[in-house]
Amino acid sequence: MKIVIDAMGGDNAPLEIVHGAIDALNADKDVQIVLVGDINKINPVLAECEYEKSRVEIIDAKEEISNEESPTMAIKTKRESSLVKSFEKLKSDEDAGGFVSAGSTGAVLVGAFMKVGRIKGVSRPALAPVLPTLEGNGVVLCDCGANVDCKPINLLHFAIMASSYAQAMLGVEKPRVGLLNNGAEAHKGNELSKQAYELLSGSEDINFVGNCEARDMLTGDFDVVVTDGFAGNIALKTAEGTANLLLKLIKRGVYAGGLKPKLGAVMLKPVFKDVKAKLDFNAQGGACFLGVNKVIVKAHGASSRSAITASILQAQDLARKNICRKIREGVTRANGMTAAEADEN
Amino acid sequence: MKIVIDAMGGDNAPLEIVHGAIDALNADKDVQIVLVGDINKINPVLAECEYEKSRVEIIDAKEEISNEESPTMAIKTKRESSLVKSFEKLKSDEDAGGFVSAGSTGAVLVGAFMKVGRIKGVSRPALAPVLPTLEGNGVVLCDCGANVDCKPINLLHFAIMASSYAQAMLGVEKPRVGLLNNGAEAHKGNELSKQAYELLSGSEDINFVGNCEARDMLTGDFDVVVTDGFAGNIALKTAEGTANLLLKLIKRGVYAGGLKPKLGAVMLKPVFKDVKAKLDFNAQGGACFLGVNKVIVKAHGASSRSAITASILQAQDLARKNICRKIREGVTRANGMTAAEADEN
Numbered sequence: 001m002k003i004v005i006d007a008m009g010g011d012n013a014p015l016e017i018v019h020g021a022i023d024a025l026n027a028d029k030d031v032q033i034v035l036v037g038d039i040n041k042i043n044p045v046l047a048e049c050e051y052e053k054s055r056v057e058i059i060d061a062k063e064e065i066s067n068e069e070s071p072t073m074a075i076k077t078k079r080e081s082s083l084v085k086s087f088e089k090l091k092s093d094e095d096a097g098g099f100v101s102a103g104s105t106g107a108v109l110v111g112a113f114m115k116v117g118r119i120k121g122v123s124r125p126a127l128a129p130v131l132p133t134l135e136g137n138g139v140v141l142c143d144c145g146a147n148v149d150c151k152p153i154n155l156l157h158f159a160i161m162a163s164s165y166a167q168a169m170l171g172v173e174k175p176r177v178g179l180l181n182n183g184a185e186a187h188k189g190n191e192l193s194k195q196a197y198e199l200l201s202g203s204e205d206i207n208f209v210g211n212c213e214a215r216d217m218l219t220g221d222f223d224v225v226v227t228d229g230f231a232g233n234i235a236l237k238t239a240e241g242t243a244n245l246l247l248k249l250i251k252r253g254v255y256a257g258g259l260k261p262k263l264g265a266v267m268l269k270p271v272f273k274d275v276k277a278k279l280d281f282n283a284q285g286g287a288c289f290l291g292v293n294k295v296i297v298k299a300h301g302a303s304s305r306s307a308i309t310a311s312i313l314q315a316q317d318l319a320r321k322n323i324c325r326k327i328r329e330g331v332t333r334a335n336g337m338t339a340a341e342a343d344e345n
Numbered sequence: 346m347k348i349v350i351d352a353m354g355g356d357n358a359p360l361e362i363v364h365g366a367i368d369a370l371n372a373d374k375d376v377q378i379v380l381v382g383d384i385n386k387i388n389p390v391l392a393e394c395e396y397e398k399s400r401v402e403i404i405d406a407k408e409e410i411s412n413e414e415s416p417t418m419a420i421k422t423k424r425e426s427s428l429v430k431s432f433e434k435l436k437s438d439e440d441a442g443g444f445v446s447a448g449s450t451g452a453v454l455v456g457a458f459m460k461v462g463r464i465k466g467v468s469r470p471a472l473a474p475v476l477p478t479l480e481g482n483g484v485v486l487c488d489c490g491a492n493v494d495c496k497p498i499n500l501l502h503f504a505i506m507a508s509s510y511a512q513a514m515l516g517v518e519k520p521r522v523g524l525l526n527n528g529a530e531a532h533k534g535n536e537l538s539k540q541a542y543e544l545l546s547g548s549e550d551i552n553f554v555g556n557c558e559a560r561d562m563l564t565g566d567f568d569v570v571v572t573d574g575f576a577g578n579i580a581l582k583t584a585e586g587t588a589n590l591l592l593k594l595i596k597r598g599v600y601a602g603g604l605k606p607k608l609g610a611v612m613l614k615p616v617f618k619d620v621k622a623k624l625d626f627n628a629q630g631g632a633c634f635l636g637v638n639k640v641i642v643k644a645h646g647a648s649s650r651s652a653i654t655a656s657i658l659q660a661q662d663l664a665r666k667n668i669c670r671k672i673r674e675g676v677t678r679a680n681g682m683t684a685a686e687a688d689e690n
Contacts, residue, residue, distance in 0.1 A: 134594070214579045216586060219590075241562055244560070245478075247591075249624075254613070264612025268610060270606065275595055
C-alpha cells in the first residue's frame with residue numbers, strides 16, 4: 001500500500017514533511033511512500049535520513065499552490081503543482097491508497113473532488129476531524145467546512161460516512177450519532193436540522209441517538225456529531241479558541257500572581273502537558289475528507305514532523321480497513337440502491 | 346425607575362430571586378422593584394430581609410410556566426402566570442423600564458415579543474449575551490438562539506442593536522462589529538453570511554470590521570459578533586462545553602497525579618478562581634433580549650442571588666441609558682425612514 005504525500009504543503013514543508021514521512025516508513029514496514037514535490041528540495045532532506053530506499057518513490061513537481069489562491073483556479077491551471085500531480089498519482093496507481101497534505105484546505109478538497117472523484121451515491125464529500133472528549137476516544141465532527149450550505153440528505157450521508165470512519169478510527173462498533181442542534185428536544189432546530197432529524201431518526205443504517213447540544217459535543221456521549229459545514233466550522237473553531245483563551249488566562253494569572261502560583265504552575269506542569277496533548281486536535285492525525293474514492297487526510301498547516309507521521313499512519317490504517325468501500329456500501333444501502341445499480345450510474 | 350422581576354422563574358426561585366432583588370435594592374437607591382409571583386411564597390422570604398418597603402411592590406400570580414411547556418401555548422393560556430403578569434405590568438406601567446427572569450428562555454422571548462412588542466422597524470428581536478474575552482471587557486454575541494433561520498436584513502439589525510448594547514454595557518464608543526463566518530476572507534461563507542457581508546459592509550450605521558472566525562470570537566478583537574441564532578447558539582454552547590472540558594481535564598489530572606500536582610493545585614487556587622470568575626458568562630448579568638419595547642434580561646436558570654442582583658442592576662442601567670430608544674433610532678435610520686415616518690406605521 002502506497003501513501004502519496006504532498007511534500008510541499010504546509011508551513012514547515014518540505015523539511016518536516018519529509019522527515020515525518022521517513023519516520024512513518026520506519027514505524028510501519030508495510031508503508032510505502034510517494035513524495036511529490038520539488039526534487040531539488042526533497043533530495044537534500046532525504047540525504048540526511050536512513051531508510052529503505054526501495055519503499056520511497058519521488059515525483060518531481062515544480063509548482064506549488066498557496067493558501068491565498070482560488071482553489072478551483074489553482075487546481076485547473078497548475079498542472080505541475082505537487083497537489084495536482086499527487087491526485088493524478090492517486091487516480092492512476094491502484095496501489096496508492098491514501099494521501100496526506102498539510103497544504104491549502106480548499107485546494108485539497110477541490111482537487112480531491114475533481115481529480116480523485118466522489119464515491120458513487122455520496123451527495124457531498126465532507127471534512128471530518130476527530131475531536132477530544134472527556135470520556136472515551138474522541139468524537140468525529142462531520143462536516144466541518146467542506147459544505148457551507150446543506151440539504152437534509154447531505155447530513156444523512158455525513159452520518160453514514162462518519163459512522164464508518166468512527167468504527168475505523170475510534171474502534172466503536174455502533175457509533176452513537178448526534179445531530180448538532182440548538183436544543184436537545186426533538187422539535188428543536190432550524191429548517192435544515194428539523195428535516196435532518198426526521199431523516200436521521202428514520203434511518204436503519206446508523207445508530208442515531210438524537211440531538212446534540214453544542215455544550216455536550218465533547219463530553220463523550222456521542223461518537224459522531226453531524227451538522228452542515230458552516231455550523232461545524234463554528235463549533236470546531238470555537239472549541240479551539242476557547243481552549244486557547246482558558247490556557248492563556250491561566251498563564252497570565254500565574255505570571256501576575258507572585259511566587260506561590262509560579263511554584264504551583266511548576267508542580268502542575270505534567271498535568272498541563274497532558275491536558276494540552278489531549279486537546280491537540282492534530283496529534284492523532286488530520287481531518288479526513290470522507291466520500292471521495294481514496295483516503296484523503298488533511299493535516300494541519302502547522303503540522304510538525306510527528307503530526308505528519310501520525311497522519312500518514314492514519315491514512316495507511318484507513319486504506320487498509322477499506323473505509324472507501326464501506327462508505328460506498330453504506331451510502332448505497334441508504335439510497336435504496338444495490339451496489340450493482342450504483343455501478344451502472 | 347421600576348424593574349419587574351419574575352420571582353418564580355429559575356431553579357432557585359423564589360428564595361434566591363427575592364434575596365437577589367433585595368440586594369439590588371440596597372445596592373442602588375434609585376431602584377424600585379416589582380416582584381411578581383405567589384405572594385404566599387414571596388412574603389416569608391421578604392420577612393427575613395431588611396429593606397425600604399416603599400420601594401417594593403408585589404403582584405400576586407399563582408401560576409408558573411415551566412421549561413417543558415410550549416412557550417407560545419403557555420403565554421397564551423396561563424394568564425395568571427408570573428411571566429404573563431410581569432409583561433402586563435411592563436406594558437401598562439410607564440415607570441417600569443426593565444424586566445428580569447431566570448425562567449424558561451422560550452417563554453420569556455415569546456412573551457416579551459407578544460405582550461411587550463417589537464420596536465418599530467426591528468425585523469427580529471434577538472438574544473445577546475456578553476461573553477468574556479482575553480483582552481477588553483467582553484464581546485456581545487447576537488443572536489444566540491431567538492431566530493434560528495435568518496435573512497441578511499435581520500443580521501444588519503442585530504448589528505445595530507448589539508452596537509447600542511455594547512456602547513451601554515462595555516463602554517466602547519464605536520463597537521467593532523464582526524460577522525461570524527467560516528473564514529476571515531471577504532468571499533467566505535454560506536449564502537446567508539455572504540449576503541449579510543454585503544449589507545454590513547455597506548452600512549454607515551455600524552463600525553463593521555469584517556468576518557470573524559470562531560476561533561477569534563473571544564480574543565477581544567471584536568466588541569460585537571453577529572450571526573443567526575442557530576450558529577450563535579452553537580458558538581455560545583461550544584465555548585461553555587470546551588471551558589468545562591478543560592477544567593475537568595485539569596482537575597482529573599490533579600487527582601490522578603499524586604502529591605506534587607495536588608500541592609500545585611492548592612497554590613494555584615486563586616488563579617483558577619479568577620479564571621473561573623472571568624469565564625462565568627452570567628456574573629455580570631444575563632443575556633439581553635434586544636429589539637422589544639422594554640429592557641428584557643434573561644438570567645441563567647441556575648442563577649444565584651448575586652447573579653440576580655447583577656441582572657437587576659444591568660436592567661436598571663440599560664433602561665436608564667435609554668437603550669430601547671437608541672435601538673429604535675438606529676434601526677429607523679438604517680431602514681431609511683425618519684422617526685416620524687416610523688411612528689405612522
